[in-house]
Amino acid sequence: MKLRRRDEDALGTGTLAAGEEVLPGYRVVALLAHGRRVDTYDVWSEHRQCRCVVKILREDRRDDPRVRDAVLLEGRLLRDLTHPHLVRGYEVHDHPAPAMVLETLTGATLAALVDDGPLGAGDVALLGLQLSSVLGYLHREGWLHLDVKPANVVVEEGRTTLIDLSLVDTPGSGRPGAGTRGYLAPEQARGEGLSSATDIWGLGVTLVEALTGEMPYGDEATWDSRRRIPVVHRRAPRPPRPLTSVPRELDELLRTCLSQDPAARPRLDDVRAILSPLAGEAAGTR
Incomplete structure (x- = not known):
């Protein structure tokens, strides 16, 4: 998994230097992120003789049983669930701390691609087909991703991979506000439904962001229940404007996906039915 390395000054204590062993048989090449x-480390695996990624619970969070359980759950799901558009997990460890070993992805995040410029409608349709495929698989296995966003999508030569199950949960109630601001559904902000x-x-x-380079509700889409946001931002964002530069059926589909009423949003089968012809010859998932 290829991620952007953060500024050295922002890194916290307790991280490992290159050459140190983060897990038995896994030596650090570089620290990728301090979340x-x-x-998250780029590592060399002595057993596999290749680069891998290790995500290990931070030293200062290891006494929190809720966080420990969440990291172990993510690792077990990525190890046990298999889909061509889901990052592959190799191993789960609970010593010296909860950790997971993942495949290395060599593509760029969708967020980085969109920074370079919006994608065309055909490419976005193919992207949507692949994401709807893996989301449907997760749903049939009984899980919700709950953090679908460009930073959690890696793209390489037309192949899309969904990463990061750190917020995964089952349908029903959840922790209010858990998610990423701007990508948070209203019911997710409330933590119910x-x-x-x-x-x-x-x-x-x-x-929509892939098509336009902009988030449809802006990055202050906090909804009324996001208590940690100042009161001045506690307002329901306005509905997104029509996308006049794309086929009408794609515009209508995306605006329906963004309905504030979950019951009004389309099913994944409906999403695929509309996106398939728009993707043309590339309609099949790769």
């Missing part, structure tokens, strides 16, 4: 829960429609919302936001 709120985990440190989570369903497959919640991931449809994230898919819709992601595809």
Whole structure:
């Protein structure tokens, strides 16, 4: 998994230097990210004789049982669930700390690609087909992703891979506000009524951003229940404007995906039915 390395000054204590062993048989090549829960490393695997990625619970979070359980759950799911558009997990460890070993992806994140310029409608349709395929698989396995966004999508030569199951949960209730601002569905902000429609919302936001370079509700799409946001931002964002530069059926699909009422959003089968002809010869998932 190829991620952007953060500024050295922003890195916290307890991280490992190149050459140190993060897990038995896995030596650090570079620190890729110092996140709120985990440190992510580019590593060399002595057993596999190749580069891998290790996500390991941060030293200062190891006494929190909720966080420990979440990291172990993510690792087990990525190890046990198999889909061509889901990052592959190799191993899960609970010593010296909860950790997972993942495949290395050599593509760029969708976020980085969109920074270089919006994608065309055909490419976005193919992207949507592949994401709807893996989301449907997760849903049939009983899980919701709950953090679909361009930074969690890696693209290489037309192949899309969904990464990061750190917020994965089952349908029903969840922690209010858990998710990424701007990609958060209204019911996700409230922490109740989570369903497959919640991931449809994230898919819709992601595809609109890929098409336009902009988030349809802006990065302050906090909804009324995001208590940690100042009161001045606690307002429901306006509905997104029509996308006049894309086929009408794609515009209508995406705006329906962004309906504030989860029941009004399309099913993944409906999403695929509309996107398939728009993707042309590339309609099949790769």
